[in-house]
Amino acid sequence: MxxxxxxxxxxxxxxxxxxxxxxxxxxxxxxxxxxxxxxxxxxxxxxxxxxxxxxxxxxxxxxxxxxxxxxxxxxxxxxxxxxxxxxxxxxxxxxxxxxxxxxxxxxxxxxxxxxxxxxxxxxxxPSIALTAWQALFDLANLQSGQTILIHGASGGVGRYAVQLAKWKGAIAIGTSSSENLASIQQLGVDLAIDYKNERFEEKVANVDVVFDTIGGETRQRSWQVLKSGGILISTEGAAEPIVPPSADLRGIAIFTTPSDTSQLIQIGNLIDLGIIKxxxxxxxxxxxxxxxxxxxxxxxxxxxxxxxxxx
Ligand SMILES: NC(=O)c1ccc[n+]([C@@H]2O[C@H](COP(=O)([O-])OP(=O)(O)OC[C@H]3O[C@@H](n4cnc5c(N)ncnc54)[C@H](OP(=O)(O)O)[C@@H]3O)[C@@H](O)[C@H]2O)c1
CATH class of the missing domain: 3.90.180.10 (Medium-chain alcohol dehydrogenases, catalytic domain)
Incomplete structure (x- = not known):
């Protein structure tokens, strides 16, 4: 072959x-x-x-x-x-x-x-959709009515995270460059933040979940927007360990995403129903x-x- x-x-x-x-x-x-x-x-x-x-x-x-x-x-x-x-x-x-x-x-x-x-x-x-699914639902246990801040909302993982959060009934805030703001708005974000020209921590507070697909100083600045009891999930855990700045916050790093056929079938069904693009x-x-x-x-x-x- x-x-x-x-x-x-x-x-x-x-x-x-x-x-x-x-x-x-x-x-x-x-x-x-x-x-x-x-x-x-x-x-x-x-x-x-x-x-x-x-x-x-x-x-x-x-x-x-x-x-x-x-x-x-x-x-x-x-x-x-x-x-x-x-x-x-x-x-x-x-x-x-x-x-x-x-x-x-x-x-x-x-x-x-x-x-x-x-x-x-x-x-x-498979891998990008499963990463978003597992971060939001298996790790963060995102619930209807909760607020999630998604960094890298225009990226492969972020696009699924936005759509899955909205499907779940959560309030989704996304960061992207100015070129991609319209695209993440079309995906359904309730608030789109231009990370190059705005500081998200000046526009967002009291979120239940931060989903970080960027790492570095983006992640470090994210702790302050979480409410007490909030959780930060990062795809960048292999590069940097997660250390919450206070005991009332939690952080989890995703190192690899295991395949899960039942989750893939649910994602496929949402696509066939037109709920997820x-x-x-x-x-x-x-x-x-x-x-x-x-x-x-x-x-x-x-x-x-x-x-x-x-x-
Ligand atoms: N651990 C795991 O199992 C796992 C699985 C999948 C992916 N990952 C990792 O997750 C990360 C994201 O993957 P991906 O496939 O979604 O990547 P991607 O498609 O390349 O998307 C990355 C996005 O990040 C945005 N971005 C860059 N700097 C930003 C900032 N400071 N703030 C907000 N957004 C910013 C870019 O948006 P603009 O173009 O709008 O600037 C770009 O769309 C990668 O590092 C990947 O290796 C890990």
Missing amino acids: KSIRLHSYGDPEVLMYEESPKPQPQENEVLIRVYAAAINPVDWKIRQGYLQSKFPFPLPLILGYDLSGVVEAIGNQVSNLAVGDQVFAMLPLEQLGAYAEYVVANAELVSPKPKSIDFGTAAAI PSPVERFLLQDAAETHNAIQHNHKHGKIILSTLS
Whole structure:
């Protein structure tokens, strides 16, 4: 099969478009003909070798964990999926392998693709939508009527956080650059704050939840807008430990997002119902992986990039 492999860590040029063995499903796995794989920020960090101590992947390595495609074969213990099913999935970070024409996945981690969207759009959903879902509902226990401040509301994770918060009945405040204020307003924020020209702590107080996808001084300034008993959830915990400034505040860092099929199915249903709008995607071919890594690594800001294996 065609795949993008790296034989050593380094700059985007290490990504080789080449033949590699087609995987075979074990008894609890499915073989998926991958139609599209998303590129996530962590992909280039793995490629550079920055995560070697945490994830000692054997080389050569095929990157990628968010994907969509069609089930081509199933192991003899698989009962939840059938050959021909259109699916999307997030592979465990320890496994990877989505930048390829075929991948095997534990059948329990594979969900039916939302019917209303194409394969490219579906491939971009799992990790960012699950990160937002788990932050808001599993960690912060966001309730109807509560107020949440979402930093990076125009980003991949932030867009889902805004929409999920509104679906839950919460009051959502979002920060973005001025270019993206209209876009986050369209997603439903009750208040949009231009982080480059306004100080959010002068406009917001007494929030129940801060969802921080930025870190650094944005996170440090966020503690003061929380009400007593409030909670800050950050996707940037791996970079900086979370230390609340007082005992009445809580902070939780998300290091990795586990896949959860029931959550993915609920997210897919919300998309098919038109309640959640998936992120826009930009399509490239699988063989363009090196070029797209360059874009991602150097602050690409226009939605998600997906690699299509269909030419
Ligand atoms: N731990 C995990 O499991 C996990 C999972 C997924 C993602 N993440 C991490 O979460 C972070 C966000 O991911 P993403 O996919 O949403 O990234 P993304 O799509 O690149 O979005 C980042 C957004 O941040 C905004 N931004 C930059 N500086 C800001 C500031 N000071 N205040 C407010 N907004 C600001 C940008 O908005 P403008 O363009 O409007 O400036 C951009 O849209 C990344 O660091 C990623 O690695 C972690």
